[in-house]
Amino acid sequence: MDNPFSAGPSSLDWSCNVKKSYKICCLPGDCIGPEIMAEGKKVLAAVGQRFGVEFVCEDALIGGAAIDACGTALPDETLDAARASDAVLLAAVGGPKWDTTDPTAPRPEQGLLKIRKELGLYTNLRPVQIFSALSGASTLKPEVIDGVDMMIVRELTGGLYFGRRERFYDEEGSGADGKPGQRAYDTLEYREYEIERIARQAFEAARKRRGKVASVDKANVLETSRMWREIVHRIHDEDYADVELEDVLVDNAAMQLINRPADFDVVVTENMFGDILSDEAAQITGSLGMLASASLGDGVALYEPSHGSAPDIAGKGVANPLAQILSVEMMLCYSFDMGEAADAIRAAVGAVLDDGLRTRDIADAGTPEENVLGTAAMGDAVVARL
Ligand code: IPM
Ligand code: MG
Secondary structure, rough: OOOOOOOOHHHHHHHHOOOEEEEEEEEEEEOOOHHHHHHHHHHHHHHHHHHOOOEEEEEEEOOOOHHHHOOOOOOOHHHHHHOOOEEEEEEEOHHHOOOOOOOOOHHHHHHHHHHHOOOOOOOEEEEEEHHHHHHHHHHOHHHOOOOOEEEEEEEEOOHOOOOEEEEOOHHHHHHHHOOOOOEEEEEOOOOHHHHHHHHHHHHHHHHOOEEEEEEEEOOOOOOOHHHHHHHHHHHHHHOOOOOEEEEEEHHHHHHHHHOOOHHHOOEOHHHHHHHHHHHHHHHOOOOOHHHHHEEEEOOOOEEEOOOOOOOHHHHOOOOOOHHHHHHHHHHHOOOOOOOOHHHHHHHHHHHHOOOEEEEEHHOOOOOOOEEEEEHHHHHHHHHHHO
């Protein structure tokens, strides 16, 4: 063995009683955020107990909550806490209280975008899977969604989200009537290395799955897309020729996702297209409240539900905590290599659903009233099955 510290088990006997301990930076954020975060923590604690690992959770501010407390959506202390942690668990940011069209006013979403950028989280994994108990929840026909299991790999730190942008209030923006008007632009820019690394992530993911990648672009119009396509193909031909690669134009992808969702395995695309298509793909399952995501880079990773902060139901104790809980599953899998624990969470969620228990958003006309649980009761039900 090259590593002088791994001299074999006997030399490590002293450490056998020392529990592994991980520091989790928790960012509850806004609206339903704190409610679902509480359930994520419950599950972390339960899993830790069962698998002999200690998770030390510390809360920090982000989004509207941070704007209220410090005037900025991502205070330096939060970023420092995130950097010093082993993983970040985020709930949701945003709400009508902080909605504004004033470009100089802070917005909750800036906190999310900034933490992604600062931590270098360029890969966003959004799995789209259907729990069999919920197959009736989709608005698509059962035969269309049968077998849906895809992984959206969204580029997360480039493109339109982070390009140069500007808004003018000057004469140049004059309207046809000659009066002063406004003008604005956003730019979509990618560098070769940004596309290379996300393409590699997609091909690697495909190798662990069904070996297929659909690369989504708009190469018939956009220069960045033509470069995207070229680079994705080069990486494929050089290092991943065993993976099946298809190019899909983004407008067509929007259609095919509904037409033949089960055909897709890994879908890789740039930031903005990925934002839009991942919401669409989530709707295939019929339950946005069930989908988790992982944002990975070269350092600490961040895990969060794919859904938003649901201001309409905030504070009522009815939000679905399962996407938050499944984000914990992804954390165990990707940050801590605890595959067995991750599987246990997924199985527990599946069992809860098989038992007919639902939060309001995934209940239907046939769900008996006593099976409709609030946020905390749903978290408890998952913990009970762990
Ligand atoms: C998402 C969200 C964010 C995004 C918003 C809240 C900035 O929609 O994670 O998909 O656009 O990336
Ligand atoms: Mg989105």
